[in-house]
Amino acid sequence: MTELMRQSNEGFKYNQIQAIQNLTKENLEDEIFKRGPVVAIFGGQLGDEGKGKVTSQFKNVDYVAVGPGGGNAGHTVVCTNGKSIALHELPGGAIIENAKVYMGQGRSVNISGLYKEIRELEENGYNMKNKIIIAGNAQIIFDNLQKKLDRIIEGLKSKKVGTTAKGIGPTAALKALRTGPNFNILLNDNPDQLNEFMKVNCNLFNGLNIDELMKEIQEEKELLQNLIDEGYIQIDSTNMILNQAAHENKRILIELSQSAMLAADGGMYPYNTSNDTSVNGAMSALNLPEVNTRIAVFKSIKSKVGGGFFPTKFEDEEFAENYRKKSGEYGATTKRPRDVGHIDTVEGRKVLKTNRTDIIVFTKTDLLKELGTNAKIGEKYIDQRDGKEYINEIPATKEQYENIQVEYSSAFDLSKDIIGIQNPEDLPEEYTKYIDYLFDKLEFDGNVLLGTGPCPQEFMVYK
Ligand code: IMP
Numbered sequence: 001m002t003e004l005m006r007q008s009n010e011g012f013k014y015n016q017i018q019a020i021q022n023l024t025k026e027n028l029e030d031e032i033f034k035r036g037p038v039v040a041i042f043g044g045q046l047g048d049e050g051k052g053k054v055t056s057q058f059k060n061v062d063y064v065a066v067g068p069g070g071g072n073a074g075h076t077v078v079c080t081n082g083k084s085i086a087l088h089e090l091p092g093g094a095i096i097e098n099a100k101v102y103m104g105q106g107r108s109v110n111i112s113g114l115y116k117e118i119r120e121l122e123e124n125g126y127n128m129k130n131k132i133i134i135a136g137n138a139q140i141i142f143d144n145l146q147k148k149l150d151r152i153i154e155g156l157k158s159k160k161v162g163t164t165a166k167g168i169g170p171t172a173a174l175k176a177l178r179t180g181p182n183f184n185i186l187l188n189d190n191p192d193q194l195n196e197f198m199k200v201n202c203n204l205f206n207g208l209n210i211d212e213l214m215k216e217i218q219e220e221k222e223l224l225q226n227l228i229d230e231g232y233i234q235i236d237s238t239n240m241i242l243n244q245a246a247h248e249n250k251r252i253l254i255e256l257s258q259s260a261m262l263a264a265d266g267g268m269y270p271y272n273t274s275n276d277t278s279v280n281g282a283m284s285a286l287n288l289p290e291v292n293t294r295i296a297v298f299k300s301i302k303s304k305v306g307g308g309f310f311p312t313k314f315e316d317e318e319f320a321e322n323y324r325k326k327s328g329e330y331g332a333t334t335k336r337p338r339d340v341g342h343i344d345t346v347e348g349r350k351v352l353k354t355n356r357t358d359i360i361v362f363t364k365t366d367l368l369k370e371l372g373t374n375a376k377i378g379e380k381y382i383d384q385r386d387g388k389e390y391i392n393e394i395p396a397t398k399e400q401y402e403n404i405q406v407e408y409s410s411a412f413d414l415s416k417d418i419i420g421i422q423n424p425e426d427l428p429e430e431y432t433k434y435i436d437y438l439f440d441k442l443e444f445d446g447n448v449l450l451g452t453g454p455c456p457q458e459f460m461v462y463k
Helices: 003-009 028-034 051-056 111-123 143-156 168-177 192-204 210-229 241-247 279-286 317-327 345-354 365-374 398-402 429-441
Strands: 038-043 063-066 075-078 084-087 100-103 132-135 233-236 252-255 293-299 302-304 339-341 359-363 377-383 404-408 447-451 459-461
Touching (some): 038 051, 038 279, 051 359, 084 111, 132 241, 143 168, 143 210, 210 233, 241 252, 317 365
Parallel strands (some): 038 252, 063 100, 063 252, 293 359, 359 447
Antiparallel strands (some): 075 084
């Protein structure tokens, strides 16, 4: 490095965040899109942070885009008629009026599942015609292929990943093997390629049945063709519609599935999902060169489904069960009870250091009340054998995880009820202390929004 280059780097702070000044509830959406047309909402913990609810609050967007992942993600959205429905194939933002839904080339779609959700939304008053665009390169999930393999692979493992059984891992694997079915290939006039792919798959993997599979493929193809003919689905064969829209400065809201920590390379391998569910993954999954504003969603307690490690898990199972019941911590896709525990800033700092983040939405702040005088923040892990501290990184092995102890902040008394509070000045002092302490520990200088209740208007711009 020359002296001149060294000097020009002086004072440069890698990953510097510029908070939006004078952000209010009223100007929020416009201020966010002033930074550029592409905004991404991603999970900061282990999924289920409430991303779908955050996206569905946006009103003035041209596209809601979903990148990596598929029906493994579930989000409960509240329709305008008050009914709650769980979406899996579609993003929570599918209920935004006039916004098109774009499912990118990195997405995996089950056609029947998508059809059911289109019908359910229509039955609840949403017009789904001319709304959904699917990239031609998006993979298709079939019951008799990837979902079956997901169950077989889990069944063979002694330590289960605890997948959602939606076929996500096998879909990623078949795509990497270049024998996975995608929309362009399914709709191709020449069926030879698809037939050959399926023959190879059935030869490779025990337990698949070529006749059942080809029958299902034929049925799903007919269903897809009907949805296309009736104007429900448009296939973007060159995968460039969203890219074009970004270059025309159309407003694009990306709703990521799962979380940065569950990404294929994100955290606790092998207890992760099989796609890159970080913001970087969204860019390649959607064919976009840039994301202008990144919004991480964190929940006030941490929750987790499936196998793996959970250092800050509540120790007392009765306390955990009580919290779970009060806050409804059950999987939207599988209905499994989620493990619950204290917020963990070790994982949090790792996520924020590896995913530039402009805004954090901190959901379910009102539910901290259920922790009463026992609200603590996980600050670091310490290996009991040699005193090694984990501050910005997580352990790499099972053995390390089994030997760490979490060092917590002292407990805060958050027993006061804050439900529905929408101004920072109205928060009890203990809450302000807690929030300031937490974001200081997360080393986060961007904007912070706090969710304070289940209704859409129950949130505040904290800073
Ligand atoms: P898969 O994505 O179904 O293969 O599951 C892999 C891991 O990710 C398992 O631990 C799942 O419980 C977890 N996982 C997948 N999707 C979600 C989600 O939407 N929320 C929370 N965890 C998820």
